[in-house]
Amino acid sequence: MCHWCLCEPGIVPNKVIHIVIHMLLPMNKNRSRNKPTVAESDSRSGDWRLKGPRILVEPPGPNSKAAMKRKQKFVTAGLGVSHPIAIDYAEGPFLRDVDGNVYLDFTVGLGALNCGHRPMEVLNAWRHQIDRLDHICAMVSMYEPYLQLAEELSRICPGNLRKSLIMNSGSEAIENSVKIARAYNKKRWLMSYITGYHGRTYLGISLMGRGRLYREGFGRVLPNVKLVDFAYCYRCHLKLEYPSCGLACTDLLEKTVESPELKDDVCCLIMEPVEGAGGFINPPPGYWERVKQICDDNGIVLIDDEIQTGFGRTGKLFAIEHWKVEPDLVVTGKSLSMGLPIGAVTGKEEIMDAPAAASLGGTYGGNPICCAGALEAIKLAKRALPNVKMIHRVEKKRLNEWKERYESVGDARGLGAMMGIELVKTKNGKVPAPQLARNIQLNCFRKGLYISSGGLFGNVSRLHPPLTITRSLLETGLDIMESALEEETRP
Numbered sequence: 001m002c003h004w005c006l007c008e009p010g011i012v013p014n015k016v017i018h019i020v021i022h023m024l025l026p027m028n029k030n031r032s033r034n035k036p037t038v039a040e041s042d043s044r045s046g047d048w049r050l051k052g053p054r055i056l057v058e059p060p061g062p063n064s065k066a067a068m069k070r071k072q073k074f075v076t077a078g079l080g081v082s083h084p085i086a087i088d089y090a091e092g093p094f095l096r097d098v099d100g101n102v103y104l105d106f107t108v109g110l111g112a113l114n115c116g117h118r119p120m121e122v123l124n125a126w127r128h129q130i131d132r133l134d135h136i137c138a139m140v141s142m143y144e145p146y147l148q149l150a151e152e153l154s155r156i157c158p159g160n161l162r163k164s165l166i167m168n169s170g171s172e173a174i175e176n177s178v179k180i181a182r183a184y185n186k187k188r189w190l191m192s193y194i195t196g197y198h199g200r201t202y203l204g205i206s207l208m209g210r211g212r213l214y215r216e217g218f219g220r221v222l223p224n225v226k227l228v229d230f231a232y233c234y235r236c237h238l239k240l241e242y243p244s245c246g247l248a249c250t251d252l253l254e255k256t257v258e259s260p261e262l263k264d265d266v267c268c269l270i271m272e273p274v275e276g277a278g279g280f281i282n283p284p285p286g287y288w289e290r291v292k293q294i295c296d297d298n299g300i301v302l303i304d305d306e307i308q309t310g311f312g313r314t315g316k317l318f319a320i321e322h323w324k325v326e327p328d329l330v331v332t333g334k335s336l337s338m339g340l341p342i343g344a345v346t347g348k349e350e351i352m353d354a355p356a357a358a359s360l361g362g363t364y365g366g367n368p369i370c371c372a373g374a375l376e377a378i379k380l381a382k383r384a385l386p387n388v389k390m391i392h393r394v395e396k397k398r399l400n401e402w403k404e405r406y407e408s409v410g411d412a413r414g415l416g417a418m419m420g421i422e423l424v425k426t427k428n429g430k431v432p433a434p435q436l437a438r439n440i441q442l443n444c445f446r447k448g449l450y451i452s453s454g455g456l457f458g459n460v461s462r463l464h465p466p467l468t469i470t471r472s473l474l475e476t477g478l479d480i481m482e483s484a485l486e487e488e489t490r491p
């Protein structure tokens with residue numbers, strides 16, 4: 001790509017002709033500099049250079065096939081790749097592969113790019129910062145972007161959360177949140193949900209119940225983790241229905257906390273307000289308020305994992321704001337920075353200050369470039385919030401229509417722009433249909449749309465459109481998904 005006029009490769013292949021064009025059209029240079037940011041241009045998708053979706057060669061094309069061969073040869077088989085191609089360029093809601101195909105991206109870097117790919121404000125913040133200070137290590141000396149981000153997190157996080165620790169990833173932030181909670185109340189047991197997801201470190205895989213996929217072959221996980229059932233109403237473990245259940249699942253949680261094994265010895269409950277990898281499960285009204293009460297009554301630190309739900313994904317800056325709950329610690333990552341590795345723990349002062357001096361940290365944690373970008377990313381997420389209402393309205397209507405029309409769509413659910421469908425063999429039996437979810441994902445892929453799958457049984461199709469998406473592109477993506485659903489469920 002020419003960084004002067006932003007031409008696509010191959011459009012003006014001859015360098016001399018290219019220079020002549022620039023001389024004849026000097027305005028091109030200004031046009032590129034003043035090009036609207038993706039966030040500004042979200043209602044004018046004509047400003048994106050990529051147009052799509054546009055499939056030129058059935059994916060994987062020859063260049064992608066060659067890339068995947070190299071992957072097989074040089075990259076561990078333990079790293080799975082859901083879309084077996086290589087991407088060379090991304091912009092706003094689009095991805096372009098090495099064969100020139102353009103895809104509409106409803107996975108946005110697994111929820112890490114809430115405002116799409118390479119938003120200009122974030123890019124500019126990185127560029128500005130890289131010219132001043134690339135790295136020093138927060139354990140050696142402080143610097144403005146770290147301080148400013150910590151201040152901003154204390155302003156925006158729900159409740160009275162004053163202090164932060166900034167790290168390199170969501171998993172690393174989760175690790176630190178648990179260390180901090182342990183240092184605070186010195187209790188032994190960690191509680192989390194069977195359907196939860198908190199990363200792939202040893203602590204992360206210890207905190208989840210989906211053993212087969214994430215734990216297999218890795219030996220013993222950490223002891224003293226109590227896994228409990230989530231408020232997964234579609235598959236209620238108590239076989240009850242909301243609201244007549246009276247939130248009986250929370251009574252069971254309370255009984256567990258007060259059982260002889262755990263009584264007075266539960267350190268923290270780590271939870272996602274809306275479960276992400278677990279299949280976009282949003283608990284009913286009143287659930288988190290009741291859980292918080294149980295935590296308070298038993299001296300349990302409530303750790304709110306907003307790594308996937310944060311920064312506007314559910315229509316509020318933090319998903320927990322849909323309930324009237326103030327967590328003790330909030331863990332963020334992914335769209336906190338919209339493109340560079342980051343994770344943070346923000347919490348109540350007395351909890352955050354519990355660890356001994358110099359007992360927390362890491363070489364790159366809170367890197368200046370990541371923090372500078374994050375300050376801009378937060379502004380973008382706030383600005384995108386109103387658009388989430390449109391996304392939710394459009395998706396809710398379409399997903400519910402599919403639920404009515406297709407025997408295989410057992411449930412349609414989610415909050416804000418975090419919505420998905422649960423696929424089953426039959427509506428009555430609710431037997432999970434993970435292969436159908438995979439077939440739909442691959443069908444969408446061949447048509448130019450990226451979607452994720454997930455859930456306890458791998459049978460949930462999950463949509464993460466950029467929060468800045470236009471209505472027409474959103475409808476285009478949903479049309480593709482509908483035709484994939486139609487084709488894959490045809491007898």
Ligand SMILES: Cc1ncc(COP(=O)(O)O)c(C=O)c1O
Pocket residue numbers: 110169170171172174197198199200272276277305306307308309333334343
């Ligand atoms: C809710 C949640 N917690 C933690 C993590 C782990 O974050 P990371 O992959 O940045 O380590 C993820 C990642 O998908 C997540 O969705």
